[in-house]
Amino acid sequence: MSGRLVIGVDIGGTKVAAGLVSAHGEILNQARVSMVAAGDAATGLAAVTTAIRDVLKNALQPQVSAIGVCCPGPLDPKTGVIINPPNLPCWRQFPLADRIAQTFGIPVAVDNDANAAALAETLWGAASGYRHVFYGTIGTGIGTGIVLDAKIYEGATGAAGEGGHMGIDINGPTCPCGKRGCIEVLASGPAIARRARKKLMDGRDSKLWELALGNLEDVTSETVSQAYRSGDVVAGEVIEETLQALAYWLGNIIDLLDPDIVVLGGGVSGMFRDLLDDIRQRLRGACVNPSAPQIPIVLARYGDDAGVAGAAALVRAETAASPVATLTETK
Ligand SMILES: [Zn+2]
Structure with a gap:
């Protein structure tokens, strides 16, 4: 039993969450500490090892076979080196996987959060039982992951799956990445809010004024x-435009990948809960794949825990597929 447990660690710009995760993807206990992103590399690493130790301390059965880590990119999933994430200035070309492995004496795998979450959904979540999976997480940005035959598609250099920066409008607004018309700058949470604010600034009457107490800055997704949901016309237009953008984007992805299923996660995806059929209907005009309207589009199993579950999936998948499944029985 002990060897079937792994630890998943989700590193963000402000916090580190770690969790003990079962072979079925259940998170048995969790710890959370502040991330020290602006200090030196060792201080950043100490935050991560503290979170891992906290999980082990609280575990009934503190024996784990591996540690998976998801972290903002760019990073190299093949070597476990963190390259230069903008929101983790403490780490530049930092061998995170090796350092954690040295500390705990068990195998460590690292990947970005969207790839990791895609794998967790495939192993244990909404895409369980499907071979080829496209996962998109919609929040303050849009991240994506591609899982083919139960393996993350990493590409030649480990940089594949950046579907949030697939452009669908060459004349569209400029994305933080520097490109124009990326789906992230058209359909993320901030993009939805921005579009609504623009309509209000154009003098439109809307319930949004009341909900935001007259403060334009308080208009959010x-x-x-x-x-x-209360029938507001302006909000209806914003949703309509967002669905159109998402459908056009997914149409491109379906034409390219022909996935068995599309899973949408992230903090903003819940607002599309009752609109997934609507997106699927719109695919007719957005893609040439005749089977597109039959491809399931579903919401993710994991919400706030997607990072921890995803990180655990990185090593769970490896141990499941590998003859060295019994790996290290660490103390
Ligand atoms: Zn972009």
Whole structure:
């Protein structure tokens, strides 16, 4: 039993979450510490090892076979080196996987959060039982992961799966990445709010004013969703435009990958819960694949825990597929 448990670690710019995860993807206990992203490399690493030790301390059966880590990119999943993430200035060309492995004496795998979450959904979540999976996480940005035959598609250099920066409008707004018309700058949470604010600034009357207490800055994707559900016309237009952008984007992806299933996760995806059929219907005009309207589009199993579960999936998949499954029985 002990060897079937792994630890998943989710590193962000402000916090580190770690969890003990079962062979079925259940998170048995979790610890959370602040990430020290602006200090030196050792201080950043100490935050990670503290979170891992906290999980082991609280575990009934503190024996794990491996540690998976998801971390903002760019990073190299093949070597476990963190290259230069903008929100983790403590680490530049930092061999994170090796350092954690040296500390705990068990195998460590590292990948970015969207790839990791895609794998967790495939192994244990909404895409369980499907071979070829496309996963998109919609939040403050849009991240994506491609899983083919139960393995993350990494590409030649480990940089594949950046579908949030697939452009669908060459004349569109500029994305933080520098390109124009990326789906991230058209359909992420901030993009939805921005579009609503623009309509309000154009003098439109809307329930959004009331929900945001007259403060334009307080218009968010949540208030747009709330106004939409109460029948607000302006919010309805924003949702309509967002669905159109998402369908056009997914149409491109389906034409390229022909996946068995599309899974949408992330903090903003919940507002599309009742609109997934709508997106699927719109695929007819957005893609040439005749089977596209039959491809399931579903919401993810994991919400806030997607990072921890995803990180655990990185090593769970390896141990499951590898003859050295019994690996290290660490103390
Ligand atoms: Zn972009």
